[in-house]
Amino acid sequence: DFVMTQSPLSLSVTPGEPASISCRSSQSLLHRTGNNYLEWYLQKPGQSPQLLIYFASNRASGVPDRFSGSGSGTDFTLKISRMEAEDVGVYYCTQVLQSPPTFGQGTKVEIK
Amino acid sequence: EVQLLESGGGLVEPGGSLRLSCAASGFTFSSSAMNWIRQAPGKGLEWVAASSVRDSTTFYADSVRGRFTISRDNSKNTLYLQMNSLRAEDTALYYCVKGWYGDYGSVYWGQGTLVTVSS
Numbered sequence: 266d267f268v269m270t271q272s273p274l275s276l277s278v279t280p281g282e283p284a285s286i287s288c289r290s291s292q293s294l295l296h297r298t299g300n301n302y303l304e305w306y307l308q309k310p311g312q313s314p315q316l317l318i319y320f321a322s323n324r325a326s327g328v329p330d331r332f333s334g335s336g337s338g339t340d341f342t343l344k345i346s347r348m349e350a351e352d353v354g355v356y357y358c359t360q361v362l363q364s365p366p367t368f369g370q371g372t373k374v375e376i377k
Numbered sequence: 378e379v380q381l382l383e384s385g386g387g388l389v390e391p392g393g394s395l396r397l398s399c400a401a402s403g404f405t406f407s408s409s410a411m412n413w414i415r416q417a418p419g420k421g422l423e424w425v426a427a428s429s430v431r432d433s434t435t436f437y438a439d440s441v442r443g444r445f446t447i448s449r450d451n452s453k454n455t456l457y458l459q460m461n462s463l464r465a466e467d468t469a470l471y472y473c474v475k476g477w478y479g480d481y482g483s484v485y486w487g488q489g490t491l492v493t494v495s496s
Contacts (some may be wrong), residue, residue: 304484313420313472323482324454360398361477364436366412368422 267292267360271369277377278348286372287343288358294321295338302362305334305343308371309354310364318343350376379403381473388493392481393463397490399456399473407451410478413458414451414490415469427469436478439466457469463494 268291280286292302301321306314316325318334321341331346345352353376358369385397413425426447427436434480435447446459456473470491476484 302481304481313488315486316482316484319482319484324483325484359422361481364427364478365424365438366477369426371421 266365267294267367269276269358269367269369271356271358271361271372273372273373274370275373277375278345279377280350284345284348284352284356284374286343286356286374288336288343288369290339290341290360291337294360294362295340296362300317301337301341302358302360303334303336303341304361305332306357306359307352307354308357309351314355314357345374348374348376379475379483379485381475381485383471383473383487383490386471386490386492388495389463390496391410391464391494393494394459394461395463395492397458397460397471397473397492399458399487401456401473401475406449406454409475410473410480411447411449411456412474412477413447413456414472414486415467415492416472416476417466417469420469423469427478428456455483460492463492465494468492468494 271290271376273286294303303321305318308314321332333344355371355373382400410429412427412449430449444462448457470489472489473487
């Protein structure tokens, strides 16, 4: 199975400041189509996860443009350009190139 | 609007069985891959099983293969997870998830149903 490793595991961010989370896959997630099969989710407190980014850099419907994803192959990054209070929660990266889908450990993001 | 409503969770003794259901609406269920994902209390996310529509294939995590069975009734827009020989380590919130296996960019999660395995 693919192993997904996130860093840091926790982050405290001042409102209005940027934040960045890294995700590394044990194997390349680049498909022959040119898409990287890497997704980012946010699980807000008490809620189910919601899709933020798919194919490494595509924002899902309704996701604010302060969220952006980048990377290719085995190294990926999620960036929040300006932290807002509603962005607190646990962020997960997920590989969906091969079954089974596997998740990173999660990065807990709090407001400073 | 996509809606996924799980039910069937509860308290069961080790070795017991439960059947989870997920009622889907707001999309073409028969054309959508569906999954069960679980989250143990205070822990991360673990994929459990999937039902693909491309070739009617089912997939299972090693931890549940042979004990759990995923199935679907497209006439009722409902996904199921039959769980047998339950263990304490199966205790978790079980989410029904639409997407993956050829369906990307529109992944949706239900609110989950809690399964507790304890004597």
